[in-house]
Amino acid sequence: MKNWEKNVRKVIPYVPGEQPRKERVIKLNTNENPYPPAPAVSEALRQMDADKLKLYPDPAVGDLVSAIAEFYQVNSDQVFVGVGSDDVLAMIFLTFFNSDKPILFPDITYSFYDVWADMFRIPYRQIPLDENFCIRAGDYQCENGGVIFPNPNAPTGELLSLDVIEEMIKSNPDVIVVVDEAYIDFGGKSALPLVDKYDNLIVVQTFSKSRSLAGSRIGFAIANPALIKYLNDVKYSFNSYTMDTVTIALGTASIKDRAYFETTKDKIITTREWTKEKLRELGFVFGDSKSNFIFARHPKVSGEELFQALREKDIYVRHFSKPQRVQEYLRISIGTDEQMQAFVDFLQEYLKNK
Numbered sequence: 001m002k003n004w005e006k007n008v009r010k011v012i013p014y015v016p017g018e019q020p021r022k023e024r025v026i027k028l029n030t031n032e033n034p035y036p037p038a039p040a041v042s043e044a045l046r047q048m049d050a051d052k053l054k055l056y057p058d059p060a061v062g063d064l065v066s067a068i069a070e071f072y073q074v075n076s077d078q079v080f081v082g083v084g085s086d087d088v089l090a091m092i093f094l095t096f097f098n099s100d101k102p103i104l105f106p107d108i109t110y111s112f113y114d115v116w117a118d119m120f121r122i123p124y125r126q127i128p129l130d131e132n133f134c135i136r137a138g139d140y141q142c143e144n145g146g147v148i149f150p151n152p153n154a155p156t157g158e159l160l161s162l163d164v165i166e167e168m169i170k171s172n173p174d175v176i177v178v179v180d181e182a183y184i185d186f187g188g189k190s191a192l193p194l195v196d197k198y199d200n201l202i203v204v205q206t207f208s209k210s211r212s213l214a215g216s217r218i219g220f221a222i223a224n225p226a227l228i229k230y231l232n233d234v235k236y237s238f239n240s241y242t243m244d245t246v247t248i249a250l251g252t253a254s255i256k257d258r259a260y261f262e263t264t265k266d267k268i269i270t271t272r273e274w275t276k277e278k279l280r281e282l283g284f285v286f287g288d289s290k291s292n293f294i295f296a297r298h299p300k301v302s303g304e305e306l307f308q309a310l311r312e313k314d315i316y317v318r319h320f321s322k323p324q325r326v327q328e329y330l331r332i333s334i335g336t337d338e339q340m341q342a343f344v345d346f347l348q349e350y351l352k353n354k
């Protein structure tokens, strides 16, 4: 071992879902939106003048911050934007989780949380979900250094009611509580109305799923101005210009088109409910997902086998081999009606002789 080795910050990185290089696959493995971004986004891209790129972007991302503030009816000083909500969440971990006490999050959840905690040397405790894969709010009342969970949770799709979330915030007045709402637009009630009532709440959302902009990397947090100020102080100390000029323009165009957003998210909800019906007929077991994916297992075929069989037909879904409790499950993102029909057709054939 080299002497410098002991001073390396060693991390076990987050492993994102596969992005296959070939085209014409049915890609249901990373919860992307199957529909294109709002027409205003293509228009903004066409109008983009390369000359603008010689200047640094606006470090405060003013246009996008104002557009988000207007959409959600909050003040601009309550909005923080980042390069995807992954960036926003990483900044939140760095800024607010500095206690000696462990932060709390579910044992089955977004698998980036433990990676950031390890990287930033934050102690953490993973709280087991109940036997139905649900968060038990009462388990989050112990002493801790912060609380974070997605709502709906990933990869289970299980939604907590706003009452339960309010209880969790109320019972943790001395720490920051983060609700990661990456999938809230697909049928849940956002905790945003609670932001004015609780100064320890941060709500995080993303343009990657419900706004079809995973490739642009836009995420944001809404909280009271004091928390947003702390976040910006850390961000500016790290890199002032994280979001580029093109992305700022595209994100701003995207959020202004409310009608398109409503239409595509409603289409996905309808397709999700159709897919649930078909999966039920095929014997799959799953909860009542309120996200743009379904977390399902088949009693007769292992998760690994189904994952591989689908993959051979160029249908990509997500399979997690850890923890053991989720090994039998597949996480199936909701695509277009045609994609889901092809997915169901394949399963019908495959499961016939099982």
Ligand SMILES: *Cc1c(COP(=O)(O)O)cnc(C)c1O
Pocket (backbone or CB within 6 Å): 031, 083, 084, 085, 086, 087, 110, 150, 154, 180, 182, 205, 206, 207, 208, 214, 217, 218, 219
């Ligand atoms: C997809 C996802 C994110 C990250 O999304 P970005 O593309 O970085 O905005 C954050 N949290 C959860 C739970 C997610 O599923």
